[in-house]
Amino acid sequence: MRPKVLLVEDSTSLAVLYKQYVKDEPYDLFHVETGQEAIAFIERNVPQLIILDLKLPDMSGEDILDWISENQIPTSTVIATAHGSVDIAVGLIQKGAKDFLEKPIKANRLKTSISLHLKQAKLEHLVEDIESKFDRSRFHGFLGSCLAMQGVYKIIDSVAPTTASVFINGESGTGKEVCAEAIHKESQRKNMPFIALNCGAIPKDLMESEVFGHIKGAFTGANTDRKGAASMANGGTLFLDELCEMDLEMQKKLLRFLQTGTFTPLGASKEVKVDVRILCATNRDPLVEVEEGRFREDLYYRVHVVPIEMPPLRERGSDIATLAKHFLKIYAKEDGKKFSGINSDAEALLKKYQWPGNVRQLQNIIRNIVVLNDESKLSISHLPAQILKNKASTTKPVPSPTSMVTPSAAQETLMTARESTPLNEAQASGQIPKQEMNIRPMWQIERETIQNAIDFCDGNVLNAAVLLELSPSTVYRKKQAWEAEDERSAV
Template structure:
């Protein structure tokens, strides 16, 4: 089936011209003149791409873009704008538009843009098809459907029915305990207890008692027998979080327990045997801990049977928005607040933030916003300073890769020499300077500029807007120069 492209343009003459441009292209171009007609068309048959004029008789292009975002329509939008509205078009890209075309749109530019975005839409559709085979937005306590999380879900499905030990690795706040509980719930042990111990939160002297229990009189303050986590988890699952925090002597006793399934409570003389599945987790690099002598190598190989790597929140893409919306609605319901969603610009900042505290940090920030505010939408003004500061810092400190590439193009061409001092610039010094250091040729600046801009566009895979941002130039300037060069090339060829 041929892809569908919807042109929303109130000028019939321009629409006829654009249709003529693409009449031989492998897609179908449909034309509507108003915003209402566009929405009606999208509701009937979603196109893969929409070319959207900013100014329409009944509503603005921005209104239609907002409607598309609100209804989560799976389509790409390219803004068609007059020269004076380029800044507006750039702002709409921050709201979800993929690109913009500056009027008057030339044939090559129109065909190239449509082909590029249809190709991108096709690739995204293929990824969605692959994900759909095992896609889940919810999995026990997890939310999110990004590829790294889908991989986690698949490993859980595979390992849960077995008795194999699982070792979960990931930064703090990524959901290691949620992962362990999911394994337990998917296993045949799900009717038995799930017992969790944080090895980093228990004092060294109490660890053995917490895991294996003790008898009355085993130590000062032991006024009665007490079952440890190993006994409490009998038949079920014992989750040892932050295992690398456990001291070496306790690691030795744990290893014996894992090998034999038996242990002796502190102060007792009789061994006990239990049937427990062990799941361990850490936020450290376990191999580095082994190398530095803080983690027993034999224990590492005993527990590291099936590893699961929990992705950091910053690596989960759109899951950030899914989680933020979930927490927002959950806390709004709990506290009887009005919040029902997140504005696109605020959502974009949430996605760009680094999230050193991962899901736990996101949850706390949303909780704080709901407690202190009561509005229908979460906006940029609600976000804490650390998120806004990182966004501003990223913009001010960013060194564009394409700018570096441009400098690399320019530097060897001009063959830069050190700026001479007053003595060095005297006629005698100039006469004495070796001719070998002089540049062989001086190229015109327009050639260097063209090469730098083309390098940037190639670096951005043909995305002129991204290239303009990296070059720190106005997108309209890049488009104008590119079109001028293309026209010159056509004239020369003819």
């Protein structure tokens, strides 16, 4: 099937000219004159590429670009703009446009741009098809497809069928109990009970009774026999959340239970034997707790067989928007509200916020917004103060985590130059030759860095993109452009 290109241009004469330019090319060019016609066309049959004029009779090209972004239309957009609007077009690239063409568009420029972006779109779909074979966006109670979560899913797949103890570590609200339930549901015990106990929410004096149970008369108020969590989980899984909150004496009894599979209920004289798999979790650093004497070392090594680190929400990238939209649709349906999506500017703020309370905080904020408002789209005006404060701070450039840890090649070049050639008056006046600064064009450094990553990954572009923290399609596109340039230079 031939690719489809949609030209959104209110000038019929220009549209006829552009169609003449590409009449022999291996794709079909369709033309509409207004924004509404463009939206209707896209809804019927999504084109692989859209060439979008900025000024239309009924709306601006920016409005259409926002609509494409908000509805997550799988297409590429190139802006067609007059000379005086180039700065606006460049700004729209930050909102999702792939490129811009300055009008009047020359034949070779139009054909080259369309060809390049159609090839890029084909590569992106290829990458998505490859990734979809290995990546999951949903996994039991989890929602998210970032690299860190894919790692969590794979560990769960590996450990669930075994009897090994699992220790789940992560900040509050990252989904430690969801992880434990996923392990249980993937295990051979999935049809047996899953019992969760929050050790941090149980008073010290009641902990032993909650875990092991008691018999009538064991203590004041014990009017009947009561099964503990260990008995209720027999044949299934017992999840002990916030294990580091448990006092040392109870830790000793838990260790014996883990070693023997037996325990004695409070007030009883006879041991009880059960078959239980133990999963544990904490939001503290267990090794620090061991070093400071609050957590038994022997218990640590007994339960810390397979560790799983739950990533904080701030490190999950696009998962933030995915989760926000998920919660928005759920609560809107529950409460009969009109919310159906999130505006792109509000989505950008959600992604930039640090989320100290992680997924639980995001869930509560979305719940609050739905309860107090009833509009079709979640906008910036709906966001709480703590997220809006972040908007002001983002006006200053913030170095990426990678650049804070390891300087980029460009930074190393500049730092080396500064150390070897101080910026004194002689240099400022031009008396020192510029070549001593050893500054190279950024495109050379970028190409060298990307190629080094690809070589390091034995030619695997997907792995190289992960190391570089770039989209695989971006790496493919740059690599293809450089190779094409090399071929032209060789001719």
